[in-house]
Every structure is written in C-alpha cells, then in structure tokens.
Amino acid sequence: MRTLEVxxxxxxxxxxxxxxxxxxxxxxxxxxxxxxDIRQGEFLSxxxxxxxxxxxxxxxxxxxxxxxxxxxxxxxxxxRGPSRDRGIVFQEPALFPWLSVADNVAxxxxxxxxxxxxxxxITASVRELLQLVGLEGFERFRxxxxxxxxxxxxxxxxxxxxxxxxxxxxxxFGALDAQTRGVMQRELLRLHETSGRTTLxxxxxxxxxxxxxxxxxxxxxxPGTVKEIIDIELPRPRWRHRxxxxxxFLRLERYFNELLEHDIREVMTYAPE
Amino acid sequence: xxxxxxMKDSKTSITTLQAVACRVVxxxxxxxxxxxxxxxxxYSMIVLLVLWELIALFINNPLFLPRLSEVLETxxxxxxxxxxxxxxxxxxxxxxxGFTLALLIGTPLGILMGWSPKWDNFWNFIISFTNPIxxxxxxxxxxxxxxxxxxxxxxxxxxxxxxxxxxxxxxxVKGVNKFWIWRAATVGTNQVEMLRKVILNAALPHVLTGAxxxxxxxxxxxxxxxxxxxxxxxxxxxxxxxxxxxTRLVFSGLLTIAVIGFTFDRLIVALSxxxxxxxxxxxxxxxxAQ
Numbered sequence: 001m002r003t004l005e006v007x008x009x010x011x012x013x014x015x016x017x018x019x020x021x022x023x024x025x026x027x028x029x030x031x032x033x034x035x036x037d038i039r040q041g042e043f044l045s046x047x048x049x050x051x052x053x054x055x056x057x058x059x060x061x062x063x064x065x066x067x068x069x070x071x072x073x074x075x076x077x078x079x080r081g082p083s084r085d086r087g088i089v090f091q092e093p094a095l096f097p098w099l100s101v102a103d104n105v106a107x108x109x110x111x112x113x114x115x116x117x118x119x120x121x122i123t124a125s126v127r128e129l130l131q132l133v134g135l136e137g138f139e140r141f142r143x144x145x146x147x148x149x150x151x152x153x154x155x156x157x158x159x160x161x162x163x164x165x166x167x168x169x170x171x172x173f174g175a176l177d178a179q180t181r182g183v184m185q186r187e188l189l190r191l192h193e194t195s196g197r198t199t200l201x202x203x204x205x206x207x208x209x210x211x212x213x214x215x216x217x218x219x220x221x222x223p224g225t226v227k228e229i230i231d232i233e234l235p236r237p238r239w240r241h242r243x244x245x246x247x248x249f250l251r252l253e254r255y256f257n258e259l260l261e262h263d264i265r266e267v268m269t270y271a272p273e
Numbered sequence: 274x275x276x277x278x279x280m281k282d283s284k285t286s287i288t289t290l291q292a293v294a295c296r297v298v299x300x301x302x303x304x305x306x307x308x309x310x311x312x313x314x315x316y317s318m319i320v321l322l323v324l325w326e327l328i329a330l331f332i333n334n335p336l337f338l339p340r341l342s343e344v345l346e347t348x349x350x351x352x353x354x355x356x357x358x359x360x361x362x363x364x365x366x367x368x369x370x371g372f373t374l375a376l377l378i379g380t381p382l383g384i385l386m387g388w389s390p391k392w393d394n395f396w397n398f399i400i401s402f403t404n405p406i407x408x409x410x411x412x413x414x415x416x417x418x419x420x421x422x423x424x425x426x427x428x429x430x431x432x433x434x435x436x437x438x439x440x441x442x443x444x445x446v447k448g449v450n451k452f453w454i455w456r457a458a459t460v461g462t463n464q465v466e467m468l469r470k471v472i473l474n475a476a477l478p479h480v481l482t483g484a485x486x487x488x489x490x491x492x493x494x495x496x497x498x499x500x501x502x503x504x505x506x507x508x509x510x511x512x513x514x515x516x517x518x519x520t521r522l523v524f525s526g527l528l529t530i531a532v533i534g535f536t537f538d539r540l541i542v543a544l545s546x547x548x549x550x551x552x553x554x555x556x557x558x559x560x561x562a563q
Binding site for chain 2: 062064081083084086087088090092094096097098107108111142143146155158161163208267
C-alpha cells in the first residue's frame with residue numbers, strides 16, 4: 001500500500017471564482033468569490049445543499065463550463081478546457097450504450113495509446129481496471145444489462161483508464177439505493193487509500209463527506225461560495241472498518257448538520273422566477 | 274461451482290443421436306414459433322387480400338377491379354417474359370441510386386448542422402425554405418436541366434429522400450446526451466473523433482429512422498418521375514396500363530411496388546434493430562431503459 005501523503009502543495013487553485021448564468025434576460029450569480037485549494041493527494045469533498053453551485057464548480061474545474069470571473073489554475077496553468085489530467089465521474093453514469101463494458105472502459109485508451117501499446121495492452125489494462133472495481137467477467141456486457149451500481153463502477157474504471165492526475169466526482173452515488181451506496185463508498189475509500197489520487201468529490205450527503213474525505217469544504221448557496229473548510233482527522237485507512245459509530249464521526253455529523261441547516265432553509269424558501 | 278456427480282452421469286448418458294434429435298426438435302419449434310409470430314402479424318393482410326378477391330368476383334368488372342388472382346397471373350406472365358423484371362430493375366436502380374446519394378449527403382450535412390452552430394446558421398433557412406417545395410414539382414425543372422434520362426430521375430429522388438434523412442439526423446445530433454459528449458471530451462477526444470465515435474453512433478438510430486422515411490418518399494417521387502418521362506419502370510408500367518385500359522396491368526404495378534416497398538422497409542427496420550440494439554430494443558424491456 002502506498003503511503004497516504006497529502007502535501008500542502010495545491011494541484012488546483014481557485015481564486016475568487018465567479019459564475020453567472022443568464023436566462024430570460026435575468027442574471028443568476030451561481031458562484032461568487034469562491035476560494036479553494038485542492039492539495040496533492042488529498043480527498044476533498046464539496047458539501048452543500050442542492051442548488052448551491054457545487055456541481056457547477058466541478059464542471060468548471062473539469063473545463064466543461066467556462067468561469068465568469070476569477071482565476072482557476074491547475075499546476076499553475078489556467079484551466080481553459082477539458083483535459084485528460086482531470087477525469088470526471090458524473091452522477092448519471094454517462095456510458096456509451098452502443099459499446100460493451102470493455103469498450104467503454106477502453107474508449108479513452110484507444111484514442112491515443114493504440115499506436116504505442118497496441119490492442120493487447122489495452123485488453124490487459126481493461127481487465128485490470130474491471131478487476132479493480134469488482135467487475136471482472138463483465139467485459140462483453142452492454143451498459144443497459146447492468147444495475148445502477150455496476151454502471152457507476154464501469155464509469156469509475158473508464159475514468160481511471162486514462163490515469164488522470166485529479167479525479168472529479170459529481171455525486172457519483174446519488175442515484176443509487178442506500179445499501180449499494182454504502183458498498184460503493186467503501187470501495188471508493190479502498191481505491192483512494194491504495195492509490196492516493198487527488199480527488200474532488202461533490203456531495204450533499206454529510207455522512208458520505210465525513211467518511212471519505214481528508215477535508216470537507218462546506219458551501220453556502222446563492223451565491224455559492226465556500227464558507228468553511230473542516231479537516232476530517234479520522235485515521236486512515238478507513239475502508240476496513242465501520243466509521244459511522246466512531247464518536248468523532250458522530251460529533252462531526254452533528255456539527256455539519258447545524259452548519260447546513262440554515263442554508264437549506266434559505267434554499268427551500270427561495271422562489272425561482 | 275459445486276461439482277454434482279448426478280449431473281455428470283446424466284450428461285454422459287445422453288447419446289449423440291439424442292443430442293442431435295434434441296437440436297432438431299428445438300430448431301423446428303423455433304421455426305414454428307417464428308411462423309406463428311409472422312402469421313399473427315400477417316393475418317390482417319391475408320384477410321384484406323381475400324376480401325379483394327371476393328369483392329372483385331362480386332363486382333365482376335375487370336376494367337374497374339380485376340380479381341387478385343388475375344393480377345397475380347399478369348405479374349407471373351410478365352415476370353416470365355422478362356418485362357416486369359426489366360421494369361423492376363429500372364425502378365430499383367433509380368430508387369437506390371437516388372436514395373444512396375441522399376444518405377451520403379443528408380447524413381453528414383445533418384450531423385454538421387446539429388453539431389456546429391456555424392453550419393446550422395448557414396443552412397437552416399435554406400433547408401426550411403427548400404423542404405416544403407413539393408419534390409414532384411421539380412421533375413419538369415430537372416428534365417430541363419438534366420435531360421429526360423436517368424440523371425433527372427435520380428436527382429428528383431435525391432431531393433425527395435434527402436430531407437427526412439437530414440432533418441432526422443439533425444434532430445438526433447441535437448438530442449445527444451450532454452454527458453456523453455462531456456465524458457468523451459474529458460478523455461481527450463478531438464473534434465473528428467467526437468463526430469465519428471460519439472455523435473455518429475449516438476445519432477445513428479435517428480439517421481436510420483430518417484432513412485426509413487426517406488425510402489418511402491423515394492418511391493413516391495420515383496413513380497411520379499416515371500409517369501412523366503420514361504420508357505421503363507414500374508411507374509411507366511402503371512401509366513401504360515391506364516392508357517391501354519388494362520386495369521390488371523395497373524394493379525400489377527401497384528402490387529409490385531407495395532411488395533418491394535414493404536421489403537425495403539422491413540430491411541431497414543431489421544438493420545436498425547441490429548445496428549442500434551441499445552436504442553430500438555428498449556421498448557421490449559421496460560425498466561432497462563434509462
């Protein structure tokens with residue numbers, strides 16, 4: 001097992017990031033003055049109520065949505081578009097339904113590596129990746145033959161295939177039932193704790209954020225901004241044992257609940273025009 | 274897997290003959306199933322054809338409505354003497370040539386228009402403006418431009434079949450799941466790969482639906498063209514039947530077109546469900562669809 005070292009060196013640095021959408025002549029400020037560093041090797045969760053702009057921020061980091069103001073750097077270079085350095089797992093597993101599980105995982109590999117490594121190498125990496133997410137033997141299945149949890153495992157494998165420096169996850173377990181979600185969280189913990197890949201994880205689930213993260217950035221809504229960053233000092237590796245009964249865990253959960261309650265009330269009473 | 278000895282025993286006791294018999298029975302049952310399935314959907318057609326025969330028998334006026342059996346006889350004799358074969362060949366050539374060109378132009382143009390706002394802006398009004406022009410109305414113009422031969426007919430079919438293919442493809446591309454595009458973008462897909470590997474595949478069901486509609490239009494336009502100016506083809510055959518007061522000839526042409534059109538339609542449907550199983554088999558499995 002690799003050592004889990006989180007350096008203080010930020011891989012991604014967001015400074016005063018703002019994002020405004022305009023629809024029907026009205027401008028909605030989704031993000032404002034958002035400051036956040038994502039450090040090398042850490043698992044950082046972005047926690048906030050629905051509609052606070054946390055997914056938008058993740059898309060901006062992914063280079064899929066342009067920012068309106070501020071500065072966003074990856075390794076001191078401004079992010080201008082999507083890149084293989086930043087792999088994304090979306091809430092809905094965006095698998096290509098016309099490709100088999102193996103071809104979905106191999107999609108990113110075949111684009112660039114085909115010449116150098118050849119098909120045999122790709123087949124081997126695909127098998128390895130599917131093994132990693134517990135889906136060996138499902139190579140030839142079609143995405144619609146799989147359950148929601150299995151599909152999300154495939155998209156995680158497909159995302160890891162191109163070996164991104166940063167993994168961006170947008171509520172990847174949000175559409176799964178509670179039991180499957182629990183299993184997937186533990187597997188993600190194992191993946192992270194064995195690879196130490198820098199991860200930005202978006203969620204509205206407090207327990208999920210505490211369980212997985214090194215740090216949790218809590219967002220407030222309208223306009224969305226990071227209002228507090230909390231270190232989660234539960235010892236790692238965490239994937240072997242239940243964490244949810246740990247008194248520290250419960251204390252953190254209560255703390256986050258109070259922190260978020262105010263904002264959730266505000267969002268609920270907000271009437272969209 | 275647990276090794277179960279009784280399973281092994283029963284396996285070894287099956288002789289080759291029994292195995293072969295088993296396979297034959299299964300094949301026969303499958304065939305029977307398919308025939309029954311086909312009949313279940315085809316019986317309405319059979320009823321219609323029997324009704325035709327009976328009504329014609331009752332009216333007893335071959336100039337107004339010849340009996341189905343007479344029409345089939347005409348088809349048979351003209352197949353035997355080669356006249357009908359020539360007509361079918363001529364019509365099929367024109368239809369497939371025009372349709373193929375329509376597919377080759379309509380699909381890429383639809384994809385580019387759906388994908389790139391620049392292409393969309395340039396072509397959108399042109400398409401909206403030319404689409405409603407009745408394509409049969411273009412026949413005289415194309416004859417003036419291209420002469421009375423094959424070129425003008427193929428051009429009219431191209432004009433007729435292209436629009437449904439183009440518009441369906443365009444809408445298909447517009448409706449491609451944003452997350453598929455995003456996922457491809459984050460693994461480093463360039464524009465060409467995006468169009469070829471993602472957009473084309475995602476829009477293929479719509480291209481094929483367009484092809485199905487386009488094929489139907491192709492036959493409609495073709496018949497029009499053949500009635501205006503042709504010495505061969507099924508359209509000419511029908512017109513000739515009318516001019517010689519041979520209603521059987523008219524019906525033999527219509528029936529032949531119906532059979533060919535049906536065959537092409539089923540071919541495209543079969544091809545669609547084979548090429549895009551992910552799209553067209555969704556209705557069969559409720560719950561599997563996302």
